Amino acid sequence: MSATEVTERSALNVAPGSLVRVRDADWLVTNASPTQDGLLIEVTGLSELVRDTRAAFYEHLDEIVPYDPRKTKVRADDSPKYRRSRLWLESTLRKTPIPLGEGRLSVSTQMLTDALGYQRSAVRKALSNDNLRPRILLADTVGLGKTIEIGMILSELVRRGRGERILVVTPKHVLEQMQFEMWTRFALPFVRLDSGGIQRVRQKLPATRNPFSLYKRVIISMDTLKQDRYLNHLRKHQWDAVVIDESHNLTGSGTQNNSLARVLAPNTEALILASATPHNGNKESFAELVRLLEPTAVGPDGDIDRTALDRLVVRRHRHSAEVAREVGDDWAERKELQHLLVDASPEEDAVAQELADVWLYPTAGTSPYSGENKGLFPWTLAKAYLSSPPALVESVRNRIRTLGEELTVAQQREREALDRLLTLAQASAAGPSAKIEKLIEYLKGIGISKTSEMRAVIFSERVPTLLWLQRELQAHLGLKAEQVAVLYGGLSDVEQQEVVESFKLSSSPIRILVTGDIASEGVNLHSQCHELVHFDIPWSLIRIEQRNGRIDRYGQRHAPQITTLLLRPSHDKFAGDVRVLTALVKRENEAHGALGDAGALMGSYSVAAEEKAVESALSKGQSLEDVIPSPEAVAANDADPWLSFILDEADHHVDTTTEVTVSERITTGLFPSDAAYLAAALEEVFETPAASQAAGGVEWREHAGYGLVELSPTDDLRQRLSVLPQAYLADRRVVDDMKLAITPTLAHASLKEARDDRSNQKGLWPEAHYLGPLHPVLDWAGDRTLARLGRDEVFVVRGDVFAPTVLVLGSLTNERGQVIATNLVAVSGTSVQPFADAAEAFDELGVTHDRSNPSPVGDVDDLQKLIPTAVDAAEEHLRLTSEAAAQDVRRRVSEWSDRVQEWVDASESQRQIEELRARTRRVREEAEIARTMLPARRLARPLLVIVPEEN
Template sequence: MDAAPLNVAPGSLVRVRDADWLVTNASPTQDGLLVEVTGLSELVRDTRAAFYEHLDEIVPYDPRQTKVRADDSPKYRRSRLWLESTLRKTPIPLGEGKLSVSTQMLTDALGYQRSAVRKALSADNLRPRILLADTVGLGKTIEIGMILSELVRRGRGERILIVTPKHVLEQMQFEMWTRFALPFVRLDSVGIQRVRQKLPATRNPFSLYKRVIISMDTLKQDRYLNHLRKHQWDAVVIDESHNLTGSGTQNNALARVLAPNTEAMILASATPHNGNKESFAELIRLLEPTAVGPDGDINREALDRLVVRRHRHSPEVAREVGDDWVERKDLQHLLVDASLEEDAVAHELADVWLYPAAGSSPYSGENKGLFPWTLAKAYLSSPPALVESVKNRIRTLGEERTDAQQRERESLDRLLALAKDSAASPSAKLEQLVTYLKGIGVSKSSDMRAVVFSERVPTLLWLQQQLQTQLGLKPEQVAVLHGGLSDVEQQEVVESFKLSASPIRILVTGDIASEGVNLHAQCHELIHFDIPWSLIRIEQRNGRIDRYGQRHAPQITTLLLRPTHEKFVGDIRVLTKLVDRETEAHGALGDAGALMGSYSVAAEEKAVEAALIKGQSLEDLIPTPDSVASDADDPWLTFILDDADHHVDSTTEVTVTERISTGLFPSDAAYLAAALDEVFETPAASPGAGGVDWVDHQGYGLVELTPTDDLRQRLAVLPQTYLTDRRVVDDMKLAVTLTRAQASLKDAQNDKANNKGLWPEAHYLGPLHPVLDWAGDRTLARLGRDEVFAVRGDVHAPTVLVLGSLTNARGQVIATNLVAVTGTSIRPFADTAEAFDELGITPDRSNPAGVDGVDGVQELISAAVDAAEEHLRMTSDAAAQDVRRRVAEWSDRVDEWVDASEDLVQRVGVKERARRVREEAEIARTMLPARSLARPLLVIVPEEN
C-alpha cells in the first residue's frame, strides 16, 4: 500500500496556522488535497475552514501521543459525549450495506424506496450513480433525500447540487429540510440577487454555498456553465432529467459539464426515454460512459444496475402503499353538446379547413394538413384560444399578400367572426364545468378544491375570470399557473395550494404543473378542460393528484365539446379513447408511454395529429397494454415489460431499526441535552447569561432553544420568510418524536388560520440535523484535542479501544475496524454499539470518582495504536481486495470499450466519448486504498480501580 504524503482522514486532528482543527473531509482536487476542518482552538472554535496541502503546512497529530484524562463526570457523561461526537464526525464506509440515517428521517421509509437507496449505494456501482425512473407519484423526491442523507453520513455529501424545474424549487428545498434536515440554499431569482449583492460578478457563486438548489433554466446560462467547469461536487441531482436528452441542446451541454465533475449522480424522471435510442443512451452515458458501447448499443446488464423503475401496481409497491394511496375512481367523460355559435364554428372548421374539397384548402403555407388541426385544438380548448390562434395567423400574413394568402385571409376573417360570436355567447363546455364544480361542492365558503388543466394560456386566463364570476368566488380563490409567471410567482401558487389555509379553491393551470408538482395534499378532483394529444402528458397531469399520500379516491374528469358535424364527432371519439388508454396503461404497465413507443409528448402529439388527418382508428395508432411486446432493439421497452428483472428484490428488506447507532445515548434528543449541559453548564439560562434558554417540554415531544450566532449561521441558507415567520433564529422549536414532528408538519398544512406558510413551527430533530452537528462541534472543542478519557468498565485489565479506518486517495472511508487492545490481545467488534455494551460503557453506569493513576495507563496508548494498525492491515485486506476487484472490473470494461471503439473512431462523438471513458478509468484508480489511520477512542480500566 503506497503511503500518502499527508496521512489524514475524517475524524483525525491536525494543526494548521498555529491552531487545532478536526478534519471533517479530505478529498483530492485539481489543486491538490483539500482538507476541510472545524476549529477546536479558542480563537477558531466552531469555525469551519478548508486548507490545501500545497498552500498550508498541515501537521497531523500523532495518535500515539494521545494523552489520557480521567473522566469524573456523572455517569461518564463527558466520555460518552466525546465518543458520540467523534463517531458522528467519522464517516461510515462508503460501501456499508446497512442504511444508517435515511430510515430515521421524517418519512414512511417504504421498502421499495429503501431498495432504491441500496441499489444507488451498491458495491456493484463503482460510484453512486442511478436513474430513478419510478412512475409518477411513487416519491422519487423522497428517494433522492434518502440517498443524499446516506451520502452525507458517509462523508460524501458536503457539496451537493440539485437541479430542478423552477416551479418546484421551493418544494424541493422544503422536502430536503423538513424530511431530511438537509439545509439547501434556493437560488431562484430572489436568491441569485442576494448572491450578487454578496459576491463580485467574477466570483464563483458556488464557492459561497455548499448545498444549492437551482433551476435548469438558470444554471444552463453561459456564465454559470463557466463556473461549473471549475467546480467539483460530491453529489449532483437532476430532477426531470428527460429534459437533458438531445445532443447539442443547452440542457445536454450542462449535463455533460456536471457528470464528470461529481462523485455521485442521481437522475430522476418518470419518462426518461423520449423515443430516440441515442437520446436515451446519452442519459445512461451520463451515469456510466461504458454502459453504452461505441456503436450506441446500451448494455442491458448496466441498465439493470443503474436504473430503478417501479409503478403503482408493481408488487413491492402495491403491498405497501395501502390506504396512503387510494385507487382512482372510474374515469368519467362529460360530453357537452356544442351551442349554436360553437357548432357554427365547428362546421366552418370542418368544411373549410379540416376536410375541404380536393385542392380547396385555404391555407397558403407549407404542411397544409397541420395548421387546420392547430385551429381545431384551439377550438376544442376555448373560444378565446381560437380567437387568438386566428389573430396570430392573420398577423403572420401581414398586409402585403399574394392571391393565395388573400384567399386565406378572407377565410380567416370569416372564421374569426364566427369565433368572436362564440366567445361572446355562453360556452356550453364552461357551463358544464361550472355545473360540475358546483356539484362536487366548490364554493366561496367550502373547502372543496379542484385542479383544472388546459394547454392554452388564453383559456387559462378566460377560465380564471369566468369561474370567479359564475361561482361567486373571490379573486384570490381562483389561481392561475402558467410559464409566463416568474419563478417566485409560480412557487407561491404551488405552495399555497398545498395549505388548508390557502384561499385557493380552483387552480387553473397549464402543463407546466404536469411535472414535479404535488397537488394532492388538499385536492382529489382533476378536470381536463381540454385533452392533450399525448398519453404521456395525460399521465403526467393525472399524477399531480394520483400519487402516494392521497387519502381520497382521485377523480379524473374530461370535458369534451361535441359538435353536430359527423367527421368532427369521430375525432372527439379518438381523443376520448386517448384518456381511456392512459387509464388502462396506468393499471397494467404503469407507463402510458410504452403504448405508442415514442416516449415523447411531441412525437405522440404528432402521431395523433397524423392519425386524425388520415382518419386512422385509435386501435391502429395505440395498441392495448396486453398487446405491447418487448423489442430487442429497445432496451428500455424490454426493461419496463420484464417484471422479473426491473422489480428490485425486496424480500431482503430491513426494518426502520436498521440505523447504525452507538448506544451511548437513548436518542438524539438525549445527546443534544447532554451536550448543552456540558457546553453551557446552565443551558436553561438566557444567552447573555451563558445559556441558550433550553426548555424540554417533557411528554409533548418538543424542546426549545435560542440559537447562538454560530448556529444561526448554519441555518442562514433557509428561506428568510421561514426563519422570520417561525422565529427560528430567536426561538427554535424541535420535535423530538416522529409523532410530534408529523403533527407539526400537518398543523402547518391544515391550520385554517395559518398565515405563515407550509414550513412547520417545530422541525424534526433527525440524526443529521444541523443542531446536532453544532452541538458535536461545541462538545469536541470543549472536551479537549489530543486526549482520550479513562473510565471504568467490564474489563479484567486496562484496555484501549481503537478505531481504525482505511481510506482511498479520494478521502473516502473504505473500511473501519474497531478493536479493544488488552496487552497483546486484540478483540474486534462488529460495531460500536456491540463494543460499548460488552465493555460496559452504557448510559446508566455510575461514576463514583475519576480513575486514579491515569499516568500508569498512558504508556498503553502507543502500543495499542501499533497493534491496531497491524490488525487493520490484516483485516482490511478483504475490503481492499474487494475494492481492487471492482476497480479491475471497471478497468476491464474500459479496455473493452476502447478496443471496440478503434474501428468506429471516425463516427460523430466517438472520439469525445473515448476521452470521457479514459477519464473514468483515471477516477477508478483513485479509489484504490491509499492510507490508514488508527485513533484511540477510550481507555477502560477494571471496575475495582
C-alpha cells in the first residue's frame, strides 16, 4: 500500500487532540479506537455545560462532527509574555500522545525514581517496535526493582495515550505497597480493591453492574479476581494495560489462576508479567507464560522461539554487569553468613532419637508408616521437628486424625508409633527450647528490646511455629503485644497489608516480624530492617533466596545480616542431616555472590523439585555436593543456565549490555518547570491577581525556597483523587490543602520523613507529593486551560521569523486510534520547515517562556487566510514524510502476519487436539490485531501563528 492508499477506514477523521462537536457541545478527543460496535471516541468537555466532564461516544450512536482545521480562527494574544499562547500550546501538546515508536523515554525518567540504566533498558524493550504490542516478562531476580520497572512502563504507556484503563493484579499482602509505589513514585492514582474497597463498590453499584466500569485504574488481588463473578465481567472488558505480579502462579493449566490469565491476556493491549521465579522447572509451564504474551512465540509443538524470547523476556541479577555498575552504595553487600548451631535439650534429643531410629532410619521392613509413600512422611516429621515442638505436635496429630478410628493391623502399628512420638513431642513442647533460648540470646545481643529501635525479621515455614515464637519472644524479651507481629496466610488481606506497611515505618511499634513464606514474595522489608533470621531452613535454594531478598535488595543502605538457627541432635545420622542443611544455606550465599541467582545451581528452577532432591539426598545419606554443584562449576559454563534450561540449548547467550542515558525527557521548553506551568494555568484560569490570593475556589501558595507549593483543590480535582486511600486523603488533608513537592530532593525527603518520623501517626504516605509530569493536578490544569482559552482558535504572537508563519502539527494514526508518527512543521508562504520536536521548533521560532509581549498583534483578520494554505501544505508534507513510518508499520505487520500463517500451517496436522484448537483461535486473533495496526488516518492541526517582531 502506498502513501496515497492510507485509507479512511472510518468516515470520521479524528485523532487524540482533535476537537469535535457532539450533542451541541464541544469536546477534546483524548482517545479514538475501533470496537465491535464501531469507532469509540473518549473526550473531555470544553463547553460551559460539560466543562471537565469525561465522556465516550460511539460513531454510530451519536453525530460526531470534527472541527475543520482549515477553518481555525486566529486570535491575538494580549497576555504578559504570551502566557495564554504558551498555556494553550503546552496543554494541547500534553494531551497529544507521543508516537508509539518514539525511542526516547518521555516521562518515566522524570518521576521520583533513580531511573537506573538497567531499568530503562527493560522499559525500552517493553516499548520496542519489535513487538506488535507492549508485552514483556520482567524476570529479574529478587531485589532489582521490578515494581519500579512496572511503573516506568505504565508511565510511558500513559504518555503514549495507551494507559487510560489499567488493571494491576498482585498478591493480597502487597496491594497497598503497589498502590503506594504507583502514586508516590509515578503520580498514577489507582483504586485498591481489597476486601474493604470491594465493599465500597458494592454499596455504589448493583450486583449485576460491571465493577470495572466504575474505575479505570484498579489494583486487585489474584484471589479476588479469579472468582467467577469477576471473571464474567472481565470477559466483557477491554484494558489498555494489564500487570500481573508474581506471575509464576499462572502456569498451572486448568487452575483458576491460569483461567484468569487466559481471559485477561487477549483483552488487553499491553501485558506485563513479573516474577523472579518465572517457571517451576517445567518447560511447558514457562511456555504458558510466553504464550500469554504472544501466542505465536510458542510453536504448535511446544518449542519456544529463541528470537521471541529475546524480545519478550528481561532477566538480570544482582551481579549482572549492567546492574553491578550502577547500584553502588544503594545496595550494601551482605555480611558474612552466620550459622548458630544449638545443641538439643534432653527432651528434644529424645524426640530426635525416636524420629531417627523409628521413622527416618528404621531397620529393613520395620517402618511404622502405613501410607503409600514411605519415604516422604518421615521427612515431613523431621522438618516439623527442626522447626519447633508445636509444629511436630501438630503434624503428628494431623496424621492421627487422617488414620481415623477403624484401623488395619498396619495402621494400628503406625498409630502406636505416633502415640509414642506425640508423648515425646509434647514433653519437648512443655520443656525449655534450646533454639528459643539461643534466638533470645541473639536478639538481645543485636539490641532488640522494648525501648530499642533495632528490628529483625524471623522466617519459619510452619504456622504453629510462628504463633509459638510470637508468644515466647514477647514473654522472654519483655515486649508488648504490638511489638511482635505475625504475618501469615490466615490473616485477611487488610490485616496482612497493615502489618507490612506498619513494619516499614520508623514510628511502628513492631520490633520483631515473625512471618511465613507468604512474605518471601513481593514484600519490601528493608527500609527499617537489616537483620533476618531463618528459624527453620527451607529445603530449597530458591526459597532461601526469596526470603533473603526481603532485606537484601536495592535501597538497602545497611549491610544485611543473614542468620540461621539449627538444632543439633546427638544422633549421628540426624546430626549429619543438619550439616547438609547448613551447607544448603551456605550454597545459596555463595551463589548470591558468584552468580546472583541461586536457582542456577540445581538447575530445576522449582522450589518443589529442589525440596525433593534435598530430601532424596538426606534419605540416601548423600553429601550436598552429590546434589548441588558449586557456583564455580556453574560459572565455568559460559552459557546462561536459565535460558539453556528453557531452550534445551547449551550455547544460548543474551546481550545484557545497556546504553546509559542521563536524561531523556521530551519537553516543549515553553515553561521552565511543571510547577511554572501549573502556576500560570491557575493564574489564567482562575484570574488570580496574585499567587497568594484565593479566587475561584483555589488558593495557591508557593514556597520557592523550600521547593513546595500548596493549593486548595476544587471539587472536580478532588474527584480525580478520590480513588486514593481515604485515610491518606484525610490524614494528610490532601483534598483541603494539597502539598506538592516541586523538587525531587524535597519529595524524597517527604517520603523519608513519613517513613522515619517516630511520632508519625499518619502512616507511610508522604505529606508532600512529587509534582511529576503525569500528576493529576497537571492534567486537571490542562483541561481547565483548554476549556477556557477557546476551541477552534489559535493565537498570534511575535517571534524570530521573517514573514508570517503557521506552526502545524500533523499526526498519522492507525485504526486503533494510536499515534504512529507526528510531524511538526512551520509553513511560511510555500516554504515548509520541519522540526525534530516541539522544543526545537519553539526555540528556533523564538517562542520562549521569557519573551516579552509589548502589545497584541494587530490586523489578525489578514492572517486568517494563512490557515487553510498552511494546513494543506502540512498535510502534503505529512503524506510524504510519514511514508517511512507507514512503511515500517506495514513491514512489521506483514512480518507478524507471516508468523501467524506459519504457525497456523504448522498446527494443521495436530488440529485434533482441543487445546491446540483454542490456541489457533488466539493466533488468528493476533492477525486481526495486526491489521488494525495499519495506518488509517492523517490529521493536521494549526498550533500557532508567528509574525515578525516589528509587527
